Amino acid sequence: MKLTAWAVERDGERGRNVHLLVTVEAESDAPRAPVAMNLVLDRSASMRGAPLAAAVEAAQLLVERAGPKDYLGLMAFDGVPEQLVPLKLMDAEARAELSESLSALQAGEGTALHEAVDSGAAAVRRLFIPGARPKLLMLTDGEPSVGPRSLADFRTLGGKVAESGITLHALGLGRHYLPEILEALTAPAGTGFTHVDDAEGLPVAAAALVAELFGEVGTDARVYVKPMGFTELLCRHRYPARVEGDALSVGLGSLSHAFARRALFTGRLELADWSLGVTTTWTENGDTRRVSVPVQRVLPDSTEGRFIRAVGAELDLVAAESAAWKSLVRRNPIAAEQSLKVAEEALRELVRLAVDAVPAKRHVERLADLKLAVERRASELPALMVRRARAADAHTGLSIIQPAIPIRKAGN
Template sequence: MKQKAWAMERDGEQGKEVLLLVTLEAEENTPRAPVAVNLLIDRSASMRGAPLVAAVDAAQSLVAQAGPRDYIGLLAFDGVPEQLLPVRAMEPDAKTELSERLSSLETGSGTALHEAVELGSSSLHRVLIPGARRKLLLLTDGEPSVGPAALADFKTLGAKVAESGVTLHALGLGRHYIPEMLEALSSPSGTGFAHADDAEALPTTVAGMVTELFGEVASDARVHVLPSGFSELRCRHRYSTRLEGDAMSVLLGAVSQACLRRALFSGRVAATEWHFSLTASYLENGDTRRPSIPVVLVTPDSVQGRRVTAVNVELDLVASEGAAWKSLSRRDVEAAGRALAQAEASLRELVRLGVEDVPARRHLERLADLRLAVERRVAELPALVVRRAKAEGARTSVSQVMRLPAFPKKKVEH
């Protein structure tokens, strides 16, 4: 595992401040850990036809990539969740049966989302697979109609799943699922959630998630920061954090060959001299590692300094974008316009910085849609656009930086 940290001092609104960017990234060719995945597929009535076909095809890609050391189970849910196949090793006969059960799925009625996640998680805990990473992969296109439906219930469930050692990955399809519920379920695991506009986009989106699932090399990654010379320290990403005396501990979750993990901190300087004592901890190859991370001081105009700035600007962008959509939902077009202007200013700054692994282009389409909505003073928001924006915001806020084929990460010389 490669651990890097860069600190950059700059003038802030309330005096000197320091931005600290910590990055964890898997070494190339590091052996991945086996996974135990329970696949949760929504088969409610709204999935009838092309959506279910696309979901099954996408799930088949997960089965195809699984090796004999990997375990996969299948749970389908409509108004009642049903564990159709237990979590078991993907040997040839088991892969064949799983593939056949996927192909035979039929839709029902109702959406018992909360119970499906509960049952899927408990099924993972019924089998001990030494060394395997336990995961849920949830695919849904609708809101819950059976069982608990309050956002608070899903926040509690998401935290419970993560605390049990299970990582939850979620994907929302189309315009009817509730993004806040998927974020509540997935954020405690440090994954955010993904979005697919329609059945045609689903296989590509799932392919990226499958790459992430099968690329994990370390789990339970955490960064410990002990600052000195600061009046306050904040974690700008929305990871699960806890305070340990005068230190902050931030849970980043899993580190995969498919994506790197970042955590950005901002601190207000209160003394002439300041520094950070920084360590990481994670589980790799069955052993807990606790390396110290040296902090390199960089200037704003350096390659590393521009990267720190770009991560900070991107977080500003998605926060402003989210604020604009919320203002539109309240029909406060003036506030939405102000938030949009802030988001577009952040976008221009990302373009100016030109940092390859913080690309501005992935925000262009969403902000163009947002501007169109503001200019037309839209009362009924385009559901797909809002969900796409919220998914991007959820994943950016936990820095799930995926290496998608459309935007391959190039090697940057330091």
């Protein structure tokens, strides 16, 4: 693993602050672990036609990329979930069966989202493959219409799935799914969810997920930060956090080749003489690794200092953007305008810093749409923009925004 911890000291609104950025990145040549993954695909009436065809194409990418030690299964759901193919080792026969079952999918009626996730996870739990990573990949384009529908129910379910050791990934398609539900399901696993505007974008989104799903090197990554000389310490990213003894412990989730995990901490100083002790742990090949990471103090205008500032600015931007959309939904235009100003200032800061790894341009289009909605005080909000913003907020908050990696089909 590549491990770094950079700290920069700066003036804050309530005194002197220290910003600490911890990065954990898998080596590109580290061997990946096999996966045991259940594909949970929505085949409700709204998926009929192009959406279902695109979902099948995206799922076929996963089948093609799966290795000979991977296990895949297929559950489809409308008003009732159905395990069409149990989790099987991806030999030639199983690969052909799964591909054929995907091609034969037809749309039905109803959306039993809660039961589908619960049943899909149960199928994964029933099969133990030593060394394999249990996973669930769910795709939906609609709101639940059958079974539990409250956000609290889905939060409970997301926690239950994560506690059982299963990592849940989710794709939300179009304008009708509820981003709050996907966030509730995926946040406990530290994955966030992916938004796709339309059926044409599904293969690209699936390609990025393939890189993450089939590139996993370690699991249960955690960072421990022990502060000395501070009055408080906060983790800016929304990873699950807890206090353990005299340290703040933050769970980063899984580590994949394509996705560095970063955690930004901000602490308010009490003493001029301060220190931060950083330790990381993760599980790799069945063994728990524990490594102390030396903290390098950097200047605000150094390359590392500008990177820390850019990560913080991006977190501010997407949080304010999401807050603005929420205010518009609640018919509170004044609060939306205030949040928009915060987001625009954060965008300007990203432009000033010009850090290649945190590009400002990926936020420009969304903020332009938000500004137009705020200026018009739109009575009918563009649902795609709201969901896109919520997905960006979820991913940035969990430090997993990365460019999509092209996947070449077998035989090309």
